Amino acid sequence: MIRDRLTRTIDQSAIDLLKKEFSKKTAAEPDLFDPVDLQKVEEDDWWAYRFLAVNSLNQDAALDNMVQSMKWRKEHNFHSFKMNYFPDMFFRTGALFQYETDKQGRPSLILRIKFVRKIKDIQSAIEQFVDHTLWSIDETANGNGWILIFDFKDAGLQNADFDLLHYLINALKIHFPFGVDSVLVVDLPWILKAFWSMVKTWIPNEGGNLVQFMTRKKLKEHFDESNLPDFLDGKCKRPYQGDRVVPNGSPDVYHFGSKVMNVPENKIESIVKIYESIMA
Known part of the structure; x- marks a missing residue:
């Protein structure tokens, strides 16, 4: 089934061919793929459509x-992964989260840029959190x-x-093509316009047309x-944000940093201070 929102016409024969060749690939190395994903590809033409469309x-x-x-999906173990793997502060800050639908019934994903900080020692975990959040809304x-x-x-x-936003946009292009309908950039300050000029060069032409700049007032034309x-x-x-959105069993930053990421104690103290400054 191809979704009504997608206007590009792709012959059914092209979709069927891709599904057939994909089935051959997965049959040769089945352990590298999640059976849930394989079933989706077999039953729903959307998956073949999105990869054909993004690759012209x-x-x-x-x-x-x-x-x-x-393969990336299997490596991330999305279908059985528990979000309480991540430290509580990832959720308490409310920097990146899925929220309610727009006037057309489409779910939203909100990234609050003021809470973004580059924390080298746990950057891989932050990127993994981005991956799982993107997968969830998709x-x-x-x-x-x-x-x-x-x-x-x-x-x-x-x-x-730059690195985190490049990572996010690259994940959208490679792993979730044609998933996003609109990118709404709200209240971009003049001091960051040069920053955004760099960011938008990473967005493919078909994606660049989806970007809209607006104020909070204008946002209400899209959302109730x-x-x-x-x-x-x-x-x-x-x-x-806050305690109510933290999954049960999520470790604190001290435990996550020392036991999961093997970060030295003195650096964990620095990470905690960063999060405390964000929440202040």
Whole structure:
């Protein structure tokens, strides 16, 4: 089934061919793929469509991309992974989280740039958190599109983490093509316009057309107030930060840093101070 939101026409024969070749690849090395993902590819044409579309209908490129992405999914163990693996502060800050739907019923993913900090010692865990958050909203949308909101209010040069944003955009291009319907950039300050000029060069042409710049007031043309959090001038009461959104069993930063990431104690203290400054 191809979703109504997708306007590019791809012949069914091209979709069937990609699915057939993908099946051959996975049969040769089944342990490298998650059975849940293989079943989705077999039953839903959306998966072949998205990789053909992003690779301009090139069968070889689409197959390579699809195989790479599906192996990546198995490596991340998405379908059985527990989010309480991550430290509590990843959730308490409310820097990146899935939220309510827009006026067209599409779920939203919100990134608050003012909470972004480059923390080298746990950067790999931050990237993994991004991966799992992107996977979750892509699964929720199920090919029907979702909205990505970059909230730049109160952000400054200390929040300009090129590496993290490049990582996020690259993940969208490679592993979740045609998942995002709109990228809404809210209240971009002049001091970060040069930063955004660099970021948008990473977005492919078809994705660049999805980017819209707006104020908080303009955002309400896309969302009902009842589906926006308070910091976006909305009235939704659903929590997005603090203790209420921390999964049961999530470790604190001290435990995660020392036991999971093997970070020296003195550096863990520095990481804690960073998070405390964010939450202040």
